[in-house]
Amino acid sequence: MSEAASHPPCLAARNLERYLGEEESRVHVLRGVNLTLEPGTVHAIVGPSGCGKSSLLYILGLLDNPDAGHLEIGGVPVLSIDDGEASAKRNESIGFVFQFHFLLEDFTAEENVMIPMRRLGKLTEAEMEARAYLLLEEVGLGSKAKRPSRHLSGGEQQRVAIARALANDPLVLLADEPTGNLDSLNSDRVFGLLTRLVHHRNKALLLVTHNPAIADVCDWVHEMKDGMIVNTTRNER
Amino acid sequence: MPVKPSLYIALRFTAARKRSLVFSLSGVILGVAFFISTQAQTQGFEKFFIETVLGTSGAITIGDRFQPRYDPILTGGNGTSAAVSGQQSRKYYSGVDNPGLLIRCLEDYSAVLAVAPYVEGNATLRTNFKDEVIKLQGIDLVAQLRATTLRGQIIKGDLDRFKYRPYGLLVGTLLADKLQVKPGDIVYLTGAQGSPHACTIEGVFQSGINAVDQSRVYTHTSTAQSILNMPYQITSIVVRLRDPQRAPEVAAHFEQQFAHISRSWQDREQGNLAIFHALRLSSAIVVSLIILLAGFGIFNILTMTVLNKVREIAILRSMGYRRGDIQGIFLFQGLIIATIGSAVGCVLGGILTYSISLIPIHMRGIMNTDHFVVAWSSSHYVWAVLIAYVSVLVASYFPARRAALLPPVNILRGSGQ
Numbered sequence: 001m002s003e004a005a006s007h008p009p010c011l012a013a014r015n016l017e018r019y020l021g022e023e024e025s026r027v028h029v030l031r032g033v034n035l036t037l038e039p040g041t042v043h044a045i046v047g048p049s050g051c052g053k054s055s056l057l058y059i060l061g062l063l064d065n066p067d068a069g070h071l072e073i074g075g076v077p078v079l080s081i082d083d084g085e086a087s088a089k090r091n092e093s094i095g096f097v098f099q100f101h102f103l104l105e106d107f108t109a110e111e112n113v114m115i116p117m118r119r120l121g122k123l124t125e126a127e128m129e130a131r132a133y134l135l136l137e138e139v140g141l142g143s144k145a146k147r148p149s150r151h152l153s154g155g156e157q158q159r160v161a162i163a164r165a166l167a168n169d170p171l172v173l174l175a176d177e178p179t180g181n182l183d184s185l186n187s188d189r190v191f192g193l194l195t196r197l198v199h200h201r202n203k204a205l206l207l208v209t210h211n212p213a214i215a216d217v218c219d220w221v222h223e224m225k226d227g228m229i230v231n232t233t234r235n236e237r
Numbered sequence: 238m239p240v241k242p243s244l245y246i247a248l249r250f251t252a253a254r255k256r257s258l259v260f261s262l263s264g265v266i267l268g269v270a271f272f273i274s275t276q277a278q279t280q281g282f283e284k285f286f287i288e289t290v291l292g293t294s295g296a297i298t299i300g301d302r303f304q305p306r307y308d309p310i311l312t313g314g315n316g317t318s319a320a321v322s323g324q325q326s327r328k329y330y331s332g333v334d335n336p337g338l339l340i341r342c343l344e345d346y347s348a349v350l351a352v353a354p355y356v357e358g359n360a361t362l363r364t365n366f367k368d369e370v371i372k373l374q375g376i377d378l379v380a381q382l383r384a385t386t387l388r389g390q391i392i393k394g395d396l397d398r399f400k401y402r403p404y405g406l407l408v409g410t411l412l413a414d415k416l417q418v419k420p421g422d423i424v425y426l427t428g429a430q431g432s433p434h435a436c437t438i439e440g441v442f443q444s445g446i447n448a449v450d451q452s453r454v455y456t457h458t459s460t461a462q463s464i465l466n467m468p469y470q471i472t473s474i475v476v477r478l479r480d481p482q483r484a485p486e487v488a489a490h491f492e493q494q495f496a497h498i499s500r501s502w503q504d505r506e507q508g509n510l511a512i513f514h515a516l517r518l519s520s521a522i523v524v525s526l527i528i529l530l531a532g533f534g535i536f537n538i539l540t541m542t543v544l545n546k547v548r549e550i551a552i553l554r555s556m557g558y559r560r561g562d563i564q565g566i567f568l569f570q571g572l573i574i575a576t577i578g579s580a581v582g583c584v585l586g587g588i589l590t591y592s593i594s595l596i597p598i599h600m601r602g603i604m605n606t607d608h609f610v611v612a613w614s615s616s617h618y619v620w621a622v623l624i625a626y627v628s629v630l631v632a633s634y635f636p637a638r639r640a641a642l643l644p645p646v647n648i649l650r651g652s653g654q
């Protein structure tokens with residue numbers, strides 16, 4: 001990957017530490033996590049429930065602050081920036097898919113996908129709508145674009161959330177069990193879409209999964225245990 | 238241009254919660270409408286009262302002449318002396334001095350529309366029924382008609398007949414009732430000293446001011462001067478101004494310029510005006526409280542909305558919406574309510590004001606009216622809208638702030654566990 005060398009990594013984390021909870025019930029959730037996502041790579045994080053996968057993703061997605069460590073996105077340090085800049089970074093460079101697909105209930109599928117674009121403010125209403133429709137079609141929901149999101153099934157909502165994460169064409173995609181609710185056909189389809197995007201457009205994807213079949217087709221697999229990455233393997237394809 | 242994202246989301250959130258929207262809106266609408274209609278009423282009565290007063294006694298009345306006495310108080314080192322004049326150091330002379338000249342001077346002011354001189358004194362009016370002490374006012378009819386609303390005040394009889402009868406009288410309506418006289422009746426007028434003069438009642442007037450209607454009798458200047466034994470005397474001059482609001486400054490200027498007591502209507506009617514003012518203020522306060530209550534309602538509703546929307550707020554934050562955007566969403570919700578509420582409230586206030594003006598009431602006292610009197614003024618609407626906006630924005634500020642400061646990760650994590 002000569003290309004990757006000339007670019008800074010999409011995301012680089014060094015020695016991330018995180019404590020959660022109050023006084024006595026304080027938990028050391030992350031104990032020095034190191035992670036580098038080069039452009040064009042797909043990474044899986046696997047590990048038992050409660051090992052700190054979601055907590056790590058929140059920090060990488062600038063939704064939470066680590067107690068120690070260093071984090072760069074696209075070669076820019078992001079831990080010292082203020083809330084406004086962090087928000088802008090989230091809007092432009094990070095696509096987040098939550099473990100529990102969160103959509104705005106009162107909005108249609110399409111409107112949900114348009115929300116990050118609206119904040120970015122680079123497209124006209126018509127362009128946003130066209131792009132939202134395109135993304136929904138890619139996740140197999142073209143026909144349900146105008147449906148209120150609360151009238152969608154769990155799997156459909158999850159796919160809307162994935163389309164929404166792609167709305168602003170982010171550099172880094174962070175997905176917390178994005179295919180957990182999907183049947184194998186849709187799961188393959190969504191995963192195929194994400195990997196294709198990453199490989200063709202030099203993005204990086206980090207996904208948490210409990211599904212070994214999915215982990216197997218990622219470029220890198222990080223095993224996490226008790227707040228640490230204990231093992232990293234590369235899948236040759 | 239695309240709509241600001243926070244405004245867009247605010248519109249969607251507002252539209253999705255119709256019941257609380259209706260509740261918040263009705264508070265603002267009623268507050269604004271009540272504010273407008275109560276202000277219209279109190280100011281209506283006040284204006285009506287002022288018109289009555291102006292129509293009868295003019296904007297300024299010029300009375301006795303005075304001579305300022307300058308008492309040297311300070312003497313400067315270089316021999317110059319400063320003089321201080323005050324009420325105490327004036328010497329008064331009864332009546333207007335050289336009225337003809339003064340009237341010509343007054344008429345030269347562009348602020349002055351008309352002036353009417355009169356002579357006034359007490360006289361006894363005797364009918365075959367009873368005697369009554371009255372205030373006899375000798376007027377120059379032509380001037381009086383220009384300076385006051387006397388023509389419109391005549392409710393019985395005929396001004397033209399009065400005009401050509403040297404001993405004709407115009408009697409206040411309450412006085413006419415009391416003495417049981419009507420146009421055509423002969424009565425006898427006696428001054429302080431002297432013999433009775435036979436006069437004819439030619440008309441009955443109603444000024445609307447009880448004090449005037451129960452004691453005043455108009456006749457011609459020369460007749461009054463001879464009955465009152467005040468030859469060539471003028472007691473006062475009624476001045477009608479183009480802009481009655483300026484009466485105090487104009488009066489002060491006249492007093493200085495002509496050395497005659499000059500009283501503006503604001504000065505003469507101080508007491509009544511203070512009552513109207515207090516009424517208006519108190520109704521404004523009461524209705525502002527209603528709007529404030531509406532504000533509290535909105536505060537509660539928005540606080541609840543924020544609590545209901547914590548998830549949405551966290552999602553928006555995770556997608557890159559800033560604290561300011563989130564705050565904007567809730568401030569805009571308040572703004573939407575204030576805007577719709579003010580608009581509808583203004584329309585309703587107008588309708589209410591019009592309806593109130595149709596309500597009949599029978600009022601006799603410091604003024605006469607058969608309907609509620611309302612004043613139409615854009616300032617009522619401006620104030621109502623202003624108060625609505627301020628209270629709604631204050632009410633939405635705190636929930637909005639609270640929403641902006643919610644840390645997204647706690648919510649995202651919380652709903653996961």
Ligand SMILES: Nc1ncnc2c1ncn2[C@@H]1O[C@H](COP(=O)(O)OP(=O)(O)OP(=O)(O)O)[C@@H](O)[C@H]1O
Binds near residue numbers: 021022051099650
């Ligand atoms: N607010 C909190 N206070 C204290 N401990 C917390 C808090 N939030 C999470 N934890 C703990 O942190 C640990 C890591 O949680 P996290 O959600 O990151 O696990 P996870 O690896 O994503 O698990 P899963 O696979 O079940 O989603 C857990 O042991 C959890 O109990």
Ligand SMILES: [Mg+2]
Binds near residue numbers: 053054055099176
């Ligand atoms: Mg998790």
